[in-house]
Amino acid sequence: DIQMTQSPSSVSASVGDRVTITCRASQGISSWLAWYQQKPGKAPKLLIYAASSLQSGVPSRFSGSGSGTDFTLTISSLQPEDFATYYCQQANSFLGAFGGGTKVEIK
Amino acid sequence: QITLKESGPTLVKPTQTLTLTCTFSGFSLSTSGVGVGWIRQPPGKALEWLALIYWDDDKRYSPSLKSRLTITKDTSKNQVVLTMTNMDPVDTATYYCAHSHIAVDAFDIWGQGTMVTVSS
Numbered sequence A: 001d002i003q004m005t006q007s008p009s010s011v012s013a014s015v016g017d018r019v020t021i022t023c024r025a026s027q028g029i030s031s032w033l034a035w036y037q038q039k040p041g042k043a044p045k046l047l048i049y050a051a052s053s054l055q056s057g058v059p060s061r062f063s064g065s066g067s068g069t070d071f072t073l074t075i076s077s078l079q080p081e082d083f084a085t086y087y088c089q090q091a092n093s094f095l096g097a098f099g100g101g102t103k104v105e106i107k
Numbered sequence B: 001q002i003t004l005k006e007s008g009p010t011l012v013k014p015t016q017t018l019t020l021t022c023t024f025s026g027f028s029l030s031t032s033g034v035g036v037g038w039i040r041q042p043p044g045k046a047l048e049w050l051a052l053i054y055w056d057d058d059k060r061y062s063p064s065l066k067s068r069l070t071i072t073k074d075t076s077k078n079q080v081v082l083t084m085t086n087m088d089p090v091d092t093a094t095y096y097c098a099h100s101h102i103a104v105d106a107f108d109i110w111g112q113g114t115m116v117t118v119s120s
Helices: none
Strands: A004-007 A012-013 A019-025 A033-038 A046-049 A062-067 A072-076 A087-089 A101-104 B003-007 B020-026 B034-041 B048-054 B059-061 B069-074 B080-085 B092-103 B106-111 B113-116
Touching: A004 A087, A012 A019, A012 A062, A019 A101, A019 B080, A033 A062, A033 B080, A046 B106, A072 A087, A072 B106, A087 B034, A101 B106, B003 B092, B003 B106, B020 B034, B020 B092, B020 B113, B048 B069, B048 B080, B080 B092
Parallel strands: A012 A101
Antiparallel strands: A004 A019, A019 A072, A033 A046, A033 A087, A062 A072, A087 A101, B003 B020, B020 B080, B034 B048, B034 B092, B048 B059, B069 B080, B092 B106, B092 B113
């Protein structure tokens, strides 16, 4: 089984900060990685698929990069509505394991 | 507009079998490339991928839960059913169903989720 490891598990940041979250796969998954945002009591929302493709309707301050085993999600200028938990996920065709999550909190 | 909604029991006893139904609209599970999956999330914990069924009846299961899961589809009713046997208190979670397409290979539309508690 391919394992997904996210870091950090939490980050404190201020509005306007640049935030980077990393995700590492235990073996290569090419570019087949997605990123989600989840707010308390809500279903996750797809932000990025295929490592760097922005889902329709998602603000351009979100970006993804990486391939193989190492991936990053970057929020270029944190907005108040971005405080949430973020998850990476290997592609469904790889049996879709999720990372442990990164909580972005207000500093 | 694509929507999905989960339904099923809110409380099950240990050792029982859980049956959850995902009823969807706005797409057909007979359309090439389309899939519907199940994901769960224990209270305060991370998401866990469970199973996925594709338009061509290809089925994928989490390796760690494969022996306990069965996913089926009823295209005429626009439903996907997940059964999980031998329920345990650690299976207490919110269960989500979600839409996928092979072009995205991720879950782009999610249901609201349904909370299932396992307790005697």
